[in-house]
Amino acid sequence: MTVDLSxxxxxxxxxxxxxxxxxxxYTDVSLGSFGSATLPIAHNLxxxxxxxxxxxxxxxxxxxWTGNRPWIGMAGAATPEAVTFDVWVDTADxxxxxxxxxxxxxxxxxxxxxxxxxx
Numbered sequence: 001m002t003v004d005l006s007x008x009x010x011x012x013x014x015x016x017x018x019x020x021x022x023x024x025x026y027t028d029v030s031l032g033s034f035g036s037a038t039l040p041i042a043h044n045l046x047x048x049x050x051x052x053x054x055x056x057x058x059x060x061x062x063x064x065w066t067g068n069r070p071w072i073g074m075a076g077a078a079t080p081e082a083v084t085f086d087v088w089v090d091t092a093d094x095x096x097x098x099x100x101x102x103x104x105x106x107x108x109x110x111x112x113x114x115x116x117x118x119x
Contacts, residue, residue, distance in 0.1 A: 015116035020045070026111045031083070031100035039096040043114045050115040051094050053087045055108050064111070083108070 020043050029037050043049060054064045083106065085098045094114055100106060 018116045020049070020114040020116060025113070026109050028107055028109050029098055030105065030107045031098060032105050033103045034101060035105075036097065036099040039098075039110065041094045041096070041112060041114070042092060043094060044092055045114075045116065046091055047118055048089055048091060049094075050117040051087075051089055052113045052115075053085075053094070053096055053110065054112075055085050055098070055110045057083045057085070057108060085110070 027039060029039065031037060054066050056063065057065050083098070083100050083102065085096055085108075087094070087096050089095070094112060096110055096112065098108055098110070
């Protein structure tokens, strides 16, 4: 069987799925007891772009979560509260806010990608 690819068309001059060139793929954030941290990531595109943000809310367990989804029962925490993160974007920055309502400290790896596409 032969597949006919002549009907497919992709123009590489469009910004579809192109990443912002100075985008760093991840940031490690240390959260103390009952602490929070805010990460502003400059994109300076002048418009609100498409983006993707995920985090390892369990520390180095390997489980990766998308925005606004808490993980309940963080290992090592005194109480099984939720470690959460919120994400918002404007015409200059992608901002990520992490919150740790637990009495234990944790380091969270946050992954982010900013695309040149309009939102």
